[in-house]
Every structure is written in C-alpha cells, then in structure tokens.
Amino acid sequence: MTRISGLMRPASHAGLSPGALVADPASIRPTIRLIAYSPDDIVEIQDCDIESALAARGSRDVVWIDVVGLGDVELIARIGRAFGLHHLALEDVVNLMQRPKVEEFDDHAFIVLRMMVHGRRPETEQMSIFVGEGFVISFQERPGDCLDAVRRRLRRGRGRVRREGADYLAYALIDAIVDGYFPVLEAFGEEIEQLEDEVLDSPRPEHVHRLHGIKRDLLLIRRALWPTRDMVNIIVRDEVEVFGRQARTFMRDVYDHSVQLMDVVETYREIASGLVEVYLSSQSARMNEVMKVLTIISTIFIPLGFLAGLWGMNFEHDSMFGMPELQWKYGYPAALGLMLAVALSLLWYFRRKGWIGRGGDQ
C-alpha cells in the first residue's frame, strides 16, 4: 500500500544547505547502462563503469547514460561535473518525492517525472532526466522500468529514433513513462466496473473500503499526473530550448495523453464517489425493509399477546365482575375472532400505508 506519510521528502532533509548532495539511506547502489548511437551504429553496455560512460560522450551522436540506483552521491556528483549539470538539479535527483517539473539551465534541461511501479498497489518512483546537446542522462531509483520498448526501437535501428537527436530520445522516454500510466488506470477501471456490479447487486461494507482505497490511490496518481501535464505543456509551448521543433510536435501527443489520463482519473473518482452514495442509499433501503418487517410482526402480535395474557389472568372467575367472559359459551371463539379482527385491521392499515403488498422494497 502507498504509505500516506511517504508523500514528501524526509523531514530530515529540511534545513540542509542547498546544493548539498545527501543520499537517502534506503537508496540502492547505482549501476550504469550506457547506450550510444548514431543513425547507423549503436553500442550498448549493460553494467558500464563510470569512466567508460563519461568517455562515451561525443563518440556517437547521442549518448544515453541510464543510472539505476541513487546510493552513491559521489558518482552522481562526478557525472554532474563531467556534463556541467546544475547542482540544485543534482540535489533534486537524490531528494526523492519531487513533483514532476522541467527546469531549464544554460545548456541543458532537467526533467523530473514519476514512473509507475507495478505492484499490488500503484506506486511511483522518481525518474530524473537531463537532456543536452548529444546526451541524455537518466536517474532511476530502482531496477525495472517501462523503457524496454524504447531500447528495442533503438537497437532495431529502424524508425525515427536513431536518426533524431537527444531531444527526441528524451521525448521517447517521457512518452513511455506517461503511457505507463495507462495499464494501471485500466486495472482501476476494471475494478470499479466490477465493484459497480457488486454494489448494485448486493452492497457490502467491504465495497466502501475498496472504494475508499481506489479514491485514495487515484488521488495519489492525480498528484503525479497534474504536474506532469504542466511540465509537458511547457515543453510543447516552446519554452525549453533543447527541444527542437520536431520533438515539440511529438510532445503534443504526450500532452494529449496526459490530459486524457487526468480526465480518466477524474471520471473514475466521480464514479467511485457515486458508488459510495449508491451503497449508502442501499443500506438505508435495506434498513427500512428490516424495520418494516419488525414493525409489522411486532405491532400485530404484541397486542394479540396482550389479549391472550388478559384472559390468562387469574381473577376470580365466578363473580359478576370477575372475568365472566371466560364462562361464556362462545367466549373462546369470540376471543379468537376479536384477535383475528385486530390482526386484519392492522394488516389493512399497513397495506393502506403501502408497507406490504407492493413488493418488499419500499
């Protein structure tokens, strides 16, 4: 489950000197995956050492240094120095729980995204991307991502991705990360649909718990998506220099997707809220039904019980003011008749009120 209290960077960071790189103690030691390519040439090193990675710069048109794990601050600082990355941006790389954003520096742009991690509950990890002339440097928290399709396209060598520059690669990464939200939301859609059937059919308290969980998770997803959309929009509106006209045209597509994702999140949240309402009205209707059965049975049989008790009293039977009706020849049938009359008139009353006879659902 997403920890609510984990929405923010650790409080222990507060008050640190800005620009100071301090790794989160839970961070994994980094490994580097290097991909360098030109239109007709590609080299890929799975577990590259830092020297080779830095040396690869300029060897081909685009170098993509993908650092997985943020546990080695010195390594991050060294990459930063080699590529002239701004130290405030480097600080954001290791301070997790950043909001998605894009920041422009002199010769490079810095992009923060939240990438979906597929588990039992939707969780996001921080993905930081630096884009400059001829290089893309990405930092992920953990191994495992949704970028394999991009890597396959790079290796295949066909298509646009090998011919375009680093900005196009950055676009492809952002596109893949944003598209990574679709299957997660699809799973939510299916769960809501199933819950809708169940709530309409036979509402149970667990449904409200699950709807609460869904609404909360959608809230957290919205928190990641909203600034993503704004960030993409800034790139589309030509405000980030490293992205050329071509890449910006493609980013428009990512923008459409992020708007659509926001849309879906909002729609799901409203449907989930509506289902809670349906649940409560069902509960209320069931309660009404239960109470009606109780009331009908009780109001008929409690007075009858009283009558039976009345003639079960032990007053002296023989005197004129003692219970002479007990001696009457037709006393017993008359008593039964009276009870029947009481029961029937109460039934007539309930029917007139519409509590019985128009089905059991009112």
Next chain:
Amino acid sequence: MTRISGLMRPASHAGLSPGALVADPASIRPTIRLIAYSPDDIVEIQDCDIESALAARGSRDVVWIDVVGLGDVELIARIGRAFGLHHLALEDVVNLMQRPKVEEFDDHAFIVLRMMVHGRRPETEQMSIFVGEGFVISFQERPGDCLDAVRRRLRRGRGRVRREGADYLAYALIDAIVDGYFPVLEAFGEEIEQLEDEVLDSPRPEHVHRLHGIKRDLLLIRRALWPTRDMVNIIVRDEVEVFGRQARTFMRDVYDHSVQLMDVVETYREIASGLVEVYLSSQSARMNEVMKVLTIISTIFIPLGFLAGLWGMNFEHDSMFGMPELQWKYGYPAALGLMLAVALSLLWYFRRKGWIGRGGDQ
C-alpha cells in the same frame, strides 16, 4: 452499457513507436463513399475503390472521401500519402478513444470528434476529419452516422453547401455531429423528469440505481463535449487557417450549441444529484414513520402485557400477601381500568410530542 474500462486506448498501444499505424483488432474492414461536387455538378459513389477515390481529387471543387471502418491500415496510409497527411494524425485515426481536438498542419487541419451512436446506452464512436484545400477526408469506426442530412443537402444542390468550399463542408459535418447530441440529452431529460415524479411520489432503491447510471453516462458525455467545445472555439477564434471567414461565422453557431449542450449536461447532473438527496430524505422520513408506529404500539402494549402477566401469576391467592386483588369483587374491572389509564396516558404523551394526530408524516 458504456464500459468504464473502455475510456482509454488499449494499453497494448503503450510503448509503440510513434507514427506506427496499428489497427485495433476489432476494427471493421473499410468501405469508401465518395462524394465530389461543384456548384452545379455532383457525383456520388457508394462503395468506391481506393484508386477512383484518390483519382477524384481535383475533378470537382470539393472531394469528400468518407472511410467507414478502420481495419485496413495500408489503405489509410495510402490515403495519407496521397493527400500528404501528417503521420502523427494518421496514428490518431486508428488509435481509438482520442479526445476531441483540432491540430493544424502545413496545408491541412486534423479534427477529432466523438459521434453519438444510438443504442440502449449512449456511446460514442471516433470521427476523424482531415480538411484541406478542396478535400475533406473522414474516418468513422462503424457504418451508420448522423450525416445523412448533410448528404441530402449536397444532393439537392440548393443552398449554400454546394457553393462553398471544403471548410464549409467540414463545418456542416461538425455541426451535424454536435447536433447529434441533442436527441440523446433530450432522452435523458425525459428520463430525469419521469424519475423526478416517481421519486417525489414513491421512492424506490431502483431510482437511485437509475440516477447513478444517468449521472455516470452524463459524466461520459461531458468528457466528450468539453474538448469539443474547446476545439470549436479554436476554429472560431481564427486559429485554424483552412477555415475561412464564412465558415468561422457559421462555426460560432456550433460553438453556441456545444456550450448549450454542456450547460444542459451540468444542469441534468445537478438535478440528478438533488433527486438522490430527495430520495435519501424520503427514506429517512419513511423510516421515522415506521419506527413511530412500532414505538407507539410497543410502548403501549408491552407494559399492558406485563400487567396482564402479573395477574396471571400463580402465587397462592389466599394469604394476605398472596395476590389478594384477584379476590376483590371489583378487581377485574379495576385492572382493566388501570390498563386503560396507562394506555391513555401514553397516547397523551405521544400526542404531546407530536407523534400522532398531526398526520402520519412527522
């Protein structure tokens, strides 16, 4: 019923190379309907082959190629190449579940709309329209649309539609598609009106289920309408070059209609929410009434039953501390009198509280 989980393009598309055309496996094989016209000349071919369709370009003032079914990616690509359509736009044609939008390319505009499909539940299909100098190319998912009125006007040859250019035809198509929402909303209006009468008269749990369904469907319609309105507004504000001054003036009308539709959707949603509230308050009032009947009958007859039981006890009657009242001459009438007194004082209490006697509705 609109499938909630079908709000988005299939997740399987995520990660594809942008620009790659991949048909949805459920797509129908396309057929082409060609209409080419000049002010005083029109030709219409119902099931046109692709070569004739492409060859028709330029033969008359305006060529309208209407492709129904998106199952043949090659055919779509061929049309795209012939008319110089942007490949990102072509990708959007086959990636269903797009949001309505307009995009401008060098010499043509690309418009996505959602067209109402009339069934038991409102559903929309994707309608993609390319407009350029002298041509309109439209792509629909399925046979059956709301454009027959436009075709009839074209054939009749009177009126403005034959004299104006491709932008006017595009306007006429958009106008017809937006107007196609009116009958659907009218049906919702009638259902809400009927539900209003029923909820005020005799609320039942089904009403809440139907109101939930209506609110959900209106939510989905709003999702289609909102970007439609924005899209039309972009055309009205003179930001799309292929639309001339005349067509833009007419688009203002479409804009008015889309704003009115949004208005109606919001109004209906608020009325439906109000009805759920009325339902819940009715339920609560009924429950109160049921409980009041139960309470009145129970609190009167349970004490009386106790009294009857009391004098039905078998304590030795004869002793002074045994139950001497059973031997009293007026014991029985006195007991009945006491019971009557208890009953009357409780009735008086309930009346004073307003539970009885001011009608049964409090």
Next chain:
Amino acid sequence: MTRISGLMRPASHAGLSPGALVADPASIRPTIRLIAYSPDDIVEIQDCDIESALAARGSRDVVWIDVVGLGDVELIARIGRAFGLHHLALEDVVNLMQRPKVEEFDDHAFIVLRMMVHGRRPETEQMSIFVGEGFVISFQERPGDCLDAVRRRLRRGRGRVRREGADYLAYALIDAIVDGYFPVLEAFGEEIEQLEDEVLDSPRPEHVHRLHGIKRDLLLIRRALWPTRDMVNIIVRDEVEVFGRQARTFMRDVYDHSVQLMDVVETYREIASGLVEVYLSSQSARMNEVMKVLTIISTIFIPLGFLAGLWGMNFEHDSMFGMPELQWKYGYPAALGLMLAVALSLLWYFRRKGWIGRGGDQ
C-alpha cells in the same frame, strides 16, 4: 412547472440546413406593434401591418418594431430582408431555447435574452432584439411582457429616452427585462424564509420536496442569468459598435443588476442546501428520540414481563423443586419488589447514559 426536457431546442431541428427558417409548430401567429419617435413626436400603432411597419423606417429618429409571436416565418424573413438582418440571426429568432448572447454584424447587433414569464413556476420566453442605426426590432414568443414601463416613458415624452438613439432604447429594453428577474427572486426569497422557519420548527418531508423544486428552479434561472451577464459585459466593454458611449455607461448599471441577481441566486441555492441538511439532522434527531422511548419502555417491561410469565408457569407447586416461592408467605410482595428493583436499576442506567432526565432531545 418548468419542463426539464424543454431546456433545449427541439431535436427535430438538428441537421437542418443552417439559415433555414422553420417555425416551431407551437408558435403563435405574429402581431406587430410599431412605435416610432423623435424627441418631440411619437406615433404608436398597436396592430400594425407589415407594410406600414417597414415603411416607418426613417420617418422618425427611432423605429421600434415589436413582433409578438413567431408563427409566420415569411413575415420574419421579410423584415430580415428589409433591414438587412443576418440570416443566421434570423434562424436563432425562431429556434427557441437559445442562450442569451450578443452577436455583432456589419451594421447591426443581435441580442438574445430570456424574459421572465410570471406564472405559478418561473418560466422564461425568448426575446430577440436587433439594434441598428435608427431601429430596434424585437421578437417575443407570446403576448405579455415587462416592457410597459418603457412604453409609458416613451409616450410621456419626458426624460432621456426620447432624446437618445436606438441604442438607448435597446438599453432600456434590456434593463427592463433584467429587472424583471427581481420580483421572481424576491418571491423565492420569501418562500425560502418561510421554509426556513418551518424546517427549524417542525420539519416535514414536503419541505425537502419544495426545497428541491426551489433549487431546481434557481438552477434554471441561473442558466438564463449567467450568459445574460456575460452578454451585458461585452456591451459594457465597448465591443459592440452600435452602442454609443452614453448607452454603455447605462449598461454598466444593467451589469451591476445582473451580477447582483447571480449573487442572490447563488446565496439562495446555498441557503436551500443548508436547509436540506438541517432537515436531515432534525430527522435523525427525531429518530433518535423515538428509538430512545422505544428502548427505554421495551428494555424495562420485556424483562418484567418475563418475570411475570415465569411465575405464571404451571410446574407442580408442591414438590421442593417445583415452584416453592409461589407458596411462600411473602412470595408475591418479594416478586413485586424484585420487579421494582429491576425497573429502577434500568432507569438508573439510562439516566447515567444521559438518555433521560436531561430533557428529551438527546
């Protein structure tokens, strides 16, 4: 009652050629009332024929042609041709259920308003106004309007209205129509105030029904007012050429009124929503009270009834394990004492819980 399904123009209009004038079948045959005036001269013809009306143009400074009833499309088209009115605007005249708006054409402005019709429930009719140099042409759906005060001012000949141009007359009409909302809202205010007293005093389910009706009607009034305010604002901001500086200054007053009306509508809607909440909390409090009475009486007398029943059992009294207490000398008083003790301890328990003795309202 305002028909919810009547919020839109008839669906049958969808798909018509734009510019085609088709009268609503329910429309009344039109009559024309002509008023033409100069600062010191006025002529008024109650049931004017169309030729005289058209001929009056230019005879005096301002000509006001007031057409009541929209059942004769040819007459409307003829006026349109005579004054050069735009055909899209004429189409809007006969297509009822338009939103209030202002549109500017070459030499005239077209204004749509919704005018309050006073009946049992607030309803609006469409009022279309064309303003040009020297003429005002208005189209109403039905006889009866709120413009008599304007006509009287024209006839009296004093004051500004006779000296100013057609734009000032248009302002005076718009002002009168907007001010026509005040008495309607005042009536709502009084009804809400009365409901507030009643709900706080003795809530009944009818109150919720009436509050629902009020909220729904206010929703419909808001739908008419919101675009009216925008429309007036466009005129105030100097965006409509036919309105001169003087008339715009006066329109600022209309703008203030429309903002105030919106304000009042929102305030009333919030108060009405608050009253529903008060109603529900009252219901819940009453239910609690009813249940408390039931619980107190039942939990006291059901155990007592059991005890009475216990000693009414017919077990053999004489044996040692038969019911010897029935033979005891003080058996009966002891039994009564035990019952009293049970009752008192339960009463003490209820008092400790605060269910009795702190007033009956908890």
Next chain:
Amino acid sequence: MTRISGLMRPASHAGLSPGALVADPASIRPTIRLIAYSPDDIVEIQDCDIESALAARGSRDVVWIDVVGLGDVELIARIGRAFGLHHLALEDVVNLMQRPKVEEFDDHAFIVLRMMVHGRRPETEQMSIFVGEGFVISFQERPGDCLDAVRRRLRRGRGRVRREGADYLAYALIDAIVDGYFPVLEAFGEEIEQLEDEVLDSPRPEHVHRLHGIKRDLLLIRRALWPTRDMVNIIVRDEVEVFGRQARTFMRDVYDHSVQLMDVVETYREIASGLVEVYLSSQSARMNEVMKVLTIISTIFIPLGFLAGLWGMNFEHDSMFGMPELQWKYGYPAALGLMLAVALSLLWYFRRKGWIGRGGDQ
C-alpha cells in the same frame, strides 16, 4: 435576523426610468454633519443646514459632508447638482442593497460600501462615498457608524490625516468600515469555538440550527466582502484617478485586511460545515448505541418470555403427551437452567460480535 428576502433592492424599483431618484419609503429624513479642515484648522458642524454645507466647499482644504438618512430626495439632488455628481450614481445612493463597487466619473469617484450594523445579528447598511478634489460626501442609511475614530483623529489634528487630501480621508473611511467587520467575525469565531466544544461533548439538534444560522450569516457577510475586496483592488491598481500614490499605498493595507476577512469567513464556513458532519456522525453513533441496548435486552428476554409462556399453557397435564415436564421432579430447576443457558449463549454471541464488553461506544 437578516431577512433573506431583503437581499435585493425592492422590486418596486424595477422599470423606473434610470436616473430617477425615488426614496425608499422607509428612509429616515437626512441630517448633515459637516467637517472642513486644513492642516492647522478645523471646523465641525453637527446638524448643518444644506446651504452652509454647500457654501463650505473651498473654505478649507478638505470638506467632508456626511449625510445621515436618505429620506429627502431633493436634498440629495441638490448636493449632486452643487458638486456635479453623476445622476446614475445618485440613483444608486437611494437604491439600497447595492453591491460594493467603485465607479469613476469625470472629476470624482463614486464608492459604495456595506457597513456593519451591530445588533443581535450582523446586518449591513449601505454607505455611499463621493470623492473629488477637496471634498468627500458620504451618505449613510441610519445614524450610528464606525467612523468616530476617524473623526477623533481629524479633531486631534496630529497625524497624517489633516495634512493629506480628500483621497486620504476617503481611504480612512474605507479602512474604518472594512475594519468594522473584524469584531463581528471575532464574535462568530467565539461562537463557533463554543459550539465546537459543545458538539464534541454533547451534540443537540439546536447546535445544527445555530450552525445553519452562522453559515447563512457568513454567506451574507461574504456577499458584502467579496465585491469590497475587488473594489479596493481596483483603487490599489491605480485605476481610479482621484486616489494619489500615497493613498493607494495605504489602500494596499485595506486590501490585505479585506483578503484576510474573506479568508476568515471561508475558514469559518468550512469549520461550521465540518461540525455539522461531526454532529451527524455523533447522532448516528448514539442511535447505534441505543439500538444495541434494545437489541440485547429484547433478544435475550423475548425468547425467555416465550419459554415461560410455554410452560404456562393449560394443556391437560396428566396424559403422556400432555405437558409431562410440569410434573417432573426437577422440571422447574431444569426450566430455569434452560433459560439461563439461552441467556448466556446469547450474551456470548453478542460479546463475540463486539457489541458488549469493549465499552459501550461501538
């Protein structure tokens, strides 16, 4: 109590010729208080006649004519003519229930404010202020205002107010009127705080009524504050010529206060809404508790009562199928034992369900 129906100007005003001055019949006959001052000279006349008031213009740097009571239209018109005030503004002076606003005319500005009247319930009266070169003219509905502190500062002659011009005096009046909302809101804050304690401790229906009243009154205060803030902002943004740079700087302070007041109103409204929610949940918890007591007692003693009744039946005891158990030697103890067993097993069931034994609050 603020009358809800009094939110608007009287409907009787609708349709009047604009610019016509018609006094509200309930208005008080006006008295004039004149203060004229220069940096080192001040004259103050408590009940000044109109001629002296008009004559005072120009005698000193600033003349403040304070008219209390709006019952004499002729007097207002005369002041208007003497100072060249715009007739639309004069109309607004006598048409009560105006929204706060500022309007600029050729050589003067017209400001409408709502001034708090301290009574049992917060009410506002209309304060109209004209500011021009060397004069401030204010119109109040009733005697009694919150401007005495300003008058004292004027008389004391120290401080900035005597040295600055009419715009500074206008600022001082606006500042005093806006600050007049603070004590009213403070009183609301204290009432809410007290209600919070009471609702958390022992919720009663009156609390909801009082919360409803508070929310309604805050709604009405917000209606007065919102346009006040906008009005002050217009002055701050240098859009009203008569206010010099100095006065505008000071108005920034008024702006801060009005924003803070809005803030507080919104915060109070949200807290009040939260308290209604707390009340409802408390009601629901109490109901649950009441029902649990009823259910526990009833479900234990009703079956026991049945058993007692069973053995109180009068079937022939002697036959083998008659009620032989009544004759058994240990019949009575066995019956008591059975009853005890039933009671204990039900108690065990309730405990297992958590209805008893974990405190009485679930």
Next chain:
Amino acid sequence: MTRISGLMRPASHAGLSPGALVADPASIRPTIRLIAYSPDDIVEIQDCDIESALAARGSRDVVWIDVVGLGDVELIARIGRAFGLHHLALEDVVNLMQRPKVEEFDDHAFIVLRMMVHGRRPETEQMSIFVGEGFVISFQERPGDCLDAVRRRLRRGRGRVRREGADYLAYALIDAIVDGYFPVLEAFGEEIEQLEDEVLDSPRPEHVHRLHGIKRDLLLIRRALWPTRDMVNIIVRDEVEVFGRQARTFMRDVYDHSVQLMDVVETYREIASGLVEVYLSSQSARMNEVMKVLTIISTIFIPLGFLAGLWGMNFEHDSMFGMPELQWKYGYPAALGLMLAVALSLLWYFRRKGWIGRGGDQ
C-alpha cells in the same frame, strides 16, 4: 489547540491611525541577536544591545539583526528609523495575525511569513523580515525557531551562504521556515495513516472527532501556506528588486516546496474527508446488522409467545366451544409442532431475503 477566534488581529486595533505602532499587550520584551559576516569573517552577539546592533551596519558585508519578542515598540521604531523602514511595514510587524506577503519599498523589501511552532497542536507565529542592501532584519514573536541550521552554516563558514549577499540570507531563512512545515505535515500523515487503519478495522466516534480536528488544523495550515506560495512566486518572477538572479534561482526551490506542501495538505484533507465517509458507512452497516438480529429474534419469538399465551388462557375448558384442544390427547405436541413450523417458515423467509446465512455482514 489553535484558537479559532485567534485567526485575526485583535479587534481592538480596528480604527487606529495607520502607522501607529501599538504593541500587543501579550508580547514579550525583545532581545536582539546580531550576526554580521563577510566571506572570511563572522561575529555573533547573543544578547546584543540596540546601539551595538545599529552600529554594526556596514562593518561587514551582511548584518543580520534578529529581534525576538515584540513588546518594545520604541525599539522597533528606532530600528525602523535607523534603516529607513517604511512605517506601514513596521505597523504590520506588531500587528500579529498578518497573512504572508511581500511588499517592496524604495530600497528594501518587507516579507511576512508564518513560522511553525512545535507543540501539541500546530500553531504558527509571525516572522517579519526586512531585506536591503547589506542587511536582514527579522522580527519573531517568541524565542525558539527553526533557523539554527542556517546559523550553523553561517558559523561553519563553508558553503555559499557566507559568500553571497543579504538576499541569499533572506532566501536561506525563508527556505528554512517553509521547510519547517514538512515535519508537521509528516506527523499529520502518520496520524491519518493510523486513523485509516483504525477506521477500517473498528470505527469509533472519537475517530470522527480526531478527523475533524485534523481537517481543521490542515485548514489553518493551508491558510498560512497559500499566501506563502504566492509570495515566493512573486520573488521568483523577478518582481522584487533586492533579490538578485542567484537568489531567485534558489527561491524556485522554495516555490517547489511550497507547492508540494499545498499539494500534501489538499491530499490529506481529501483522505480525511473520505475516512469520515467510510466511518459513516460502517456505522450504517453495523446498525443494519444490529437491527437484523433484533428483527429475526423478535419476529420469531413474539408470535410464538402469542401462541403460548393463547393456550394459557383460562376459558372454560370443558364446553365444546371452550378450548377443546387443551383436552386433546396430542394437543401439546401439536402445539409444539405448530410453533416449530412457524419458526422454521420465518427462518426460511429470512434466509430467502438474505438476512441470514450469507455471513453476518449484509
């Protein structure tokens, strides 16, 4: 607990001459802490007298005068005169409960912030900061702040803070104050998380009280954060001259943090609201369960009790119309059988309705 009525400056301030410095009577007598530094030199005086503090100006690159306690108006005025601080700003220093804001004066900027005070409940104190060329003057209400980390960095002499100017110091202070909200919100996050577990597991009324308290406190925090974010944004957007390009770049980081804090506050508020909903639905489900148990037991045993009472009546047994069944040989077993049949058919009825047998949760 945060006092709700303490949201505003004391009403007693209303109507004071602007610019008049009046200390809050509860204010502490001030002490001054002086820090003056150049890149390689620092002097710090803990309890500095006012003369030395003023004399320190210019002695080193940056002077930071930190005044703790606002009880000495004369001292504040003296600092104001020495540094040429605007008197309206000085007034805001002593008028507590200001909203966060930045105001620019000729040669200095004035910033108001709300600093978190760590106690049982989140409370804020007012922090006023003046920034000019070479000096920072800060005013706090009480001893104890979150600025020690900044002071340590200053003393250590490494890092950027000693090399940059007064604007950077102001940035560092604002950064530390904004970061001071993180641990407070983290504590809320943990409390909400714990409440979520408890509400889902075993809802109790206290949970709603605590959720209400959390929502109210978050409301108050939001009130402090919202204007803080706006204030920081104004500095980032280059609208405050004293902040140089470097400091503005760093302020972007503070802006990110304040946006993130707002985000977290909103998310927490929505989760808390959702939990109240979950609580209410749990309550309603429990009530249903309780009522079902009551109804099942009552509706079975009340009719049986009636039957038992019936045969306990004392009608003359011997006559033919007296109760002959009591004499029948199998009368008793038949009566027991009838009772069993009644009980079983009611159980069957309840089972068919789904009240029993599908678990106890419906």
